[in-house]
Amino acid sequence: MINNIELAIRASLDAGKAIMEVYDTTFKVELKDDKSPLTEADKRANEIINSYLKPTSIPIISEENKQIDFSTRKNWNTCWIVDPVDGTKEFIKKNGEFTVNIALVTNGTPELGVIYVPATKELYFADTKKHLAYKSQLPSHEDTIENVLKFAKKLxxxxxxxxxxxxxxxxxxxxxxxxxxxxxxxxxxKVEIVSKGSSLKFCLVAEGKADIYPRFAPTMEWDTAAGQAICNAVGVDVISQETEKPLVYNKENLLNPWFIVSKQ
Structure with missing residues (x-):
């Protein structure tokens, strides 16, 4: 039986393939009610990821799903948190710095995280309970789990x-x-700025390409859950500036407080 992290990896690769099919075309950009951009890639990737995750019977919080009221969500011990295309603005700019984010959260804490970068075929994945996080550079969106593991390097x-x-x-x-x-x-x-879009900012700290990521601007839970899992697995903390404790998930308000990502 396939485990949850393999399932999330497969979902992210399949979604990544669909995203790049749209990326290579002249696509339309819609505006959602909150004025954030939406493309065909967001919609297709969300459908694909849902098709993988729904059979687990674990509820899903996704940026592109209709949000479920907290009166129901508060009873969830475990849920998936998904951003089908994190960095839609980067996608529209065609700079390659957008990701697929999939996290599994239990009692508000990320357990598993997968971040896929479709433009470069870089895959980050982590299990916080095992304190393991990896990066695989893949030849193809259609690669097997065996190849993912073969190419995996510890972060x-x-x-x-x-x-x-x-x-x-x-x-x-x-x-x-x-x-x-x-x-x-x-x-x-002595300070240097490293610029990146989307959840790749978490990955830079986790893989030793940066020291600290301060986020003093709005983010939603689906922007950060997978990145937090990857960071936590290698001993990097994601600390709320409101509570001075790690960010928690499946809150009544899915908006995150400001936070700092660093190794304490």
């Missing part, structure tokens, strides 16, 4: 911090983030 965060590499957003660099960077500089730290 390890940075140890040496002579230069503090701070991850900034391609599309959402806020004044608060700039203030945070300036504060690091006033402490005498």
């Amino acid at each position: 390890e965060p940075k140890v040496n911090q002579e230069v503090i590499e701070v991850v900034g957003s391609r599309s959402h660099m806020s004044q608060e983030t700039l203030d945070f960077v300036n504060k690091l500089k006033t402490r005498g730290s």
